[in-house]
Amino acid sequence: MSYPRVALLGLGLIASSMFWAMKRAGMDSHVTGYARSQATRDTARRLGLCHEVCDSVAEAVRDADLVVLAVPVGAMGELAEAMAPHLKPGCTVTDVGSVKQAVIDAVRPHLPEGVEFVPAHPMAGTEHSGPDAGFASLYDNRWCLIVPEGASEQATARLEAYWQALGANTERMEVEHHDLVCAVVSHIPHLIAYTMVGVADDLRRVSDQEVIKFSAAGFRDFTRIAASDPTMWRDVFLTNKPATLEILGRFTEELFALQRAIRTGDGQLLFDYFTRTREIRRGIL
Ligand code: NAD
Structure with a gap:
């Protein structure tokens, strides 16, 4: 099941992949997009990302039936506050953040009555970021974790059907458990990869050239994810402290x-x- 009008806020890897997956699925939703920087909005327009790229968050969410917060976790609260007065009654707000408790705490207080919040987290990504990093198959056969936390069954089931149409499998999870699972399968592995690159850089007896030349022996595979976006990962660790x-x-x-x-x-x-x-x-596998 789709939504007639969808607003994607933040036009990076995750949101752009959602747009391309919606297109591939043949959804007839009208998609608006918004990103904070003019450069990102210009790139999105050039790529044909979204049917309409808006210059303000108010414009992007005004008639939306589904609003997707797809910005770094630390920016979700501020964005929710900015969009809240412009939401259509009856719309559903969701997010794609890698941490759930902190996002719920930051977003929910801003949402007006009559607006449902159904947090979600697609467990899919690459080390690339930005509007040109997205592709339609990113979510194929990947899990999208849904954390209903107070949302109605109807709004939750509709969001699940939407993610399934984008290619994902969905599973519901309790918020604290989500943050712990993600610390194990994603957050700490990223921290270790970043650390290993830092160790190699710090070790003056092994040159950068040697690291690059011989990196097939574990280093290259192991540290691929250390090329990921620093803002996103800073926010993950600052907001998922207990579990990480x-x-x-x-x-x-x-x-x-x-x-x-x-x-x-x-x-x-x-x-x-x-x-x-x-x-x-x-x-x-
Ligand atoms: P990205 O860096 O590719 O894109 C983020 C976008 O948000 C950019 O377009 C940026 O301009 C915009 N933005 C930043 N702050 C903003 C603000 N205050 N207002 C409006 N726009 C703003 O990041 P991404 O990989 O798409 O990640 C987005 C979210 O998805 C994050 O919360 C992240 O935790 C989550 N996530 C990422 C991955 C991954 O592997 N990349 C996987 C699952 C979930």
Whole structure:
């Protein structure tokens, strides 16, 4: 099921992919778009992204039946406040943020009565960002987590059907659990990738040229995601503190155990650990 009028706020990788996926699905929704910077709006117009790229958030959301907040998590509250007076009664607001509790806390207080908020998080992305990074198949067979948190069954089911039409599978999740799951499968892996690049850069005895030349040996695959947008990732860590600190604590405990095994020559521990984790990893396609 689609929405007659959709407003995409923030025209980066996630929103532009939504637009192309809507087009591919043959949805006849009228799509308006808004991004804060003139340069992004100009690029969006040049790419034919959205049916109408608006110069103000008010204009973009005015008649929308679905409003999608697709900006960095730290900008959601401010954007919600700016758009709130212009929302059509009965419309649904959703978001695509990588953190859910902080977004709910930042957005919900601004929404007028009669407007439903159904938070969502498509578990799909690349290390690229901006309006020209999007593509129609980004969500194919990927999960979109829906965190209904107070939304009506009707609004939730309609948003699920929308994401399914974009190619995604949907699953409902409780907010705290969402933030913990994402800390494990996405947030801490990004932090570790960023850290590994920082370590390589800091290590003067290995030159940048050597890192590039020999990077096929793990470094290239492992650190691909460290090319991701710094604003987005800064906001993720600032807004998902409890879960990321918990998983980071567990990660460093395991790392110290492995460090000790290396130092003491405990090959059995290393072998058992790698055997167990290889089995788990092989189960992930
Ligand atoms: P992006 O950097 O590609 O795009 C963000 C867009 O928001 C840009 O067009 C920028 O101009 C605009 N913007 C920033 N602040 C704004 C503001 N205050 N008002 C209006 N526009 C503003 O980012 P993205 O990858 O599309 O991420 C968008 C959201 O999706 C983030 O909340 C992120 O956590 C979430 N998300 C990202 C991924 C991923 O892998 N990239 C995956 C799932 C969810």
